[in-house]
Amino acid sequence: MRRWRLPPQHYRQDERGSAMIVVLAFLVFVVPSVTAALSFAATASTVSGAQTRSAIAQYTATGGAEHGLYRVVHEAGYADGLVLDAADLYTVLINGRTVNVSVTKLSATVFDPPPSTYNSKQRLYAEKAVTPETASPSTLTTFTYTITVTNGSKTAKGINQMVDELPAGFSYVGGTTTGLTTNDPTVSGQQLEWDVASMGIDLAPDESVVLSFDAQASVPEGVYCNEAWVHPGGENTSSGKTAGVTVGSPSSGVCGGTAVAVSATVDPDSAVAGVSTTFAFAVVIDNIGSTDVGVSEVRDLLPAGFLYVAGSTGGDLTAQEPDTKFQQGRQRLTWTFSPSVTIPSGESRTLLLEADATLAPGRYGSELRVTVDELASAILLQEAAPVDVLGPILIEASDGNATASMLVWVREGYYEVTEWNLEGI
Numbered sequence: 001m002r003r004w005r006l007p008p009q010h011y012r013q014d015e016r017g018s019a020m021i022v023v024l025a026f027l028v029f030v031v032p033s034v035t036a037a038l039s040f041a042a043t044a045s046t047v048s049g050a051q052t053r054s055a056i057a058q059y060t061a062t063g064g065a066e067h068g069l070y071r072v073v074h075e076a077g078y079a080d081g082l083v084l085d086a087a088d089l090y091t092v093l094i095n096g097r098t099v100n101v102s103v104t105k106l107s108a109t110v111f112d113p114p115p116s117t118y119n120s121k122q123r124l125y126a127e128k129a130v131t132p133e134t135a136s137p138s139t140l141t142t143f144t145y146t147i148t149v150t151n152g153s154k155t156a157k158g159i160n161q162m163v164d165e166l167p168a169g170f171s172y173v174g175g176t177t178t179g180l181t182t183n184d185p186t187v188s189g190q191q192l193e194w195d196v197a198s199m200g201i202d203l204a205p206d207e208s209v210v211l212s213f214d215a216q217a218s219v220p221e222g223v224y225c226n227e228a229w230v231h232p233g234g235e236n237t238s239s240g241k242t243a244g245v246t247v248g249s250p251s252s253g254v255c256g257g258t259a260v261a262v263s264a265t266v267d268p269d270s271a272v273a274g275v276s277t278t279f280a281f282a283v284v285i286d287n288i289g290s291t292d293v294g295v296s297e298v299r300d301l302l303p304a305g306f307l308y309v310a311g312s313t314g315g316d317l318t319a320q321e322p323d324t325k326f327q328q329g330r331q332r333l334t335w336t337f338s339p340s341v342t343i344p345s346g347e348s349r350t351l352l353l354e355a356d357a358t359l360a361p362g363r364y365g366s367e368l369r370v371t372v373d374e375l376a377s378a379i380l381l382q383e384a385a386p387v388d389v390l391g392p393i394l395i396e397a398s399d400g401n402a403t404a405s406m407l408v409w410v411r412e413g414y415y416e417v418t419e420w421n422l423e424g425i
Contacts, residue, residue, distance in 0.1 A: 085106065129148075147211045150207070164228040171215060221248030252290065271390070279357065362412060405422075
């Protein structure tokens with residue numbers, strides 16, 4: 001505290017009146033300002049102390065909630081051991097304060113689960129690009145193709161072989177391979193195969209490698225598409241027939257020859273664990289080639305715990321009910337067509353179905369197999385139309401002055417916080 005003190009004065013008898021005036025002036029002008037300064041300092045000190053106590057309480061409560069989140073996500077068996085709607089209560093000491101933590105696995109919630117985080121490129125996948133993308137009919141042109149292989153998984157993946165299938169009429173130009181390797185591929189018909197197993201390639205998550213090469217063609221008017229894939233994984237790592245070259249001005253934008261793309265979706269793509277849910281699946285078979293194709297069979301191995309809803313088959317592929325069997329604890333649906341269902345060039349057909357399930361937290365994907373008469377092997381989609389089933393857990397923590405809470409959705413290897421609140425002094 002600052003103290004105000006007058007300097008020592010020595011007054012003669014005839015100077016006392018003037019001295020008194022000086023003292024009174026000091027009391028009038030200086031003392032009020034000193035009093036105000038002292039009052040402001042006291043108030044500021046009180047506010048600062050309150051803010052400090054509030055910050056400590058809030059940080060302490062937040063730390064307790066984060067402790068609960070850590071146990072849910074990282075402590076083996078903790079989340080699975082929680083009893084539905086029965087709070088697990090415990091205390092933890094943070095900043096010298098006792099924090100009460102409550103962790104409750106909810107049987108239901110008014111909140112919708114977050115959307116699925118599924119990435120269709122979870123593993124190795126190959127993508128193609130080409131330059132130039134146009135050419136004149138029957139004119140010899142050199143095209144540069146680029147294959148990019150990316151590891152979309154969370155763990156390292158090795159590459160043994162890269163394969164490219166050139167369009168009809170296109171041929172590899174020797175000595176033009178660059179990037180991942182400069183070795184020429186083994187040529188078998190339209191397929192080019194680069195054996196890179198001896199290189200010991202091990203891609204980290206999200207890491208990519210690139211391989212480029214040239215091909216030449218002098219072909220008639222049309223659209224010429226290309227496909228590449230990688231081993232292990234085979235055709236399942238392909239992004240389909242892409243890298244299209246348009247020669248001339250064709251009337252149709254479909255790829256030359258036989259080309260079929262299959263995709264699958266589900267609604268909803270995420271659900272609450274332990275809640276009975278009906279899932280609507282849609283399988284689309286798209287003829288992106290220039291020739292008509294015939295579909296003779298569609299087989300869908302539903303995820304474990306899913307059961308087909310009788311009478312739910314629909315769409316413009318078929319309305320007939322599937323043959324149902326159980327295969328290793330999963331229901332298998334098979335639609336067989338005799339004669340085959342024809343899909344004209346440039347058109348698509350859709351198969352709709354529904355399935356019911358009440359599931360534990362996890363990711364659930366179908367295995368889809370489509371047999372096309374004109375293709376040497378069936379088209380296989382693994383982890384098709386995946387569903388994320390998430391368990392909601394409410395975490396609350398309080399030190400008596402502040403309370404932090406969060407709603408976290410969990411399944412193995414994944415969690416997401418969708419609600420977070422902090423209240424208190």
